[in-house]
Amino acid sequence: MATRRRFTQEYKDNAVSLVLDSGRPIAEVARSIGVHEMTLGKWVKKSKDSGRDAEEPLSASEREELEQLRKENSRLRMEAEFAKKVATWFAKEQP
Template identity: 40%
Template sequence: MSSIRRKYTPEFKADAVQLVVVAQRPIAQVARELEINESSLGYWVKIYREQHPDPVKAPPPVEAARLAALEAEVRRLSEENAFLKKAAAFFARTQP
């Protein structure tokens, strides 16, 4: 029997982690409710806690995921902007 590997969005993972971290609910209970593997949820919670060791200063998991997505978007747009500047300079030089 083959198992189908499910992929979860960062938002889903952040919501699941928030149920454990912020609401202080057991991993097993949240995993059953969301119909996901306990070890997967435990791993997501572990990663979040490693990245945010101080629970007082740590942003909620949903905000952390949103911030990471925004930072990735800023990086991508900065790279595109740099490329477009180089292309514009190249075409400006090659015009007769």
């Protein structure tokens, strides 16, 4: 029967940073440090999920800027779509 290995949080954090900071695949890092690929994958997933929870909510000014940028983005998309239609129309009119 196999014994279950235990890893310190520091070891897990270092292994996760090897994956995230170096851009190396989980399988490659797992082989190099002698950990099962699924184990390291779970550590990376947990790290990414906990990072998402730690995000701070938007401040009022950030929320206002985001809304303004969304409106501007929408307007620019409409203008680009209109420009495409006009260009197509002019292209059809040329002999």
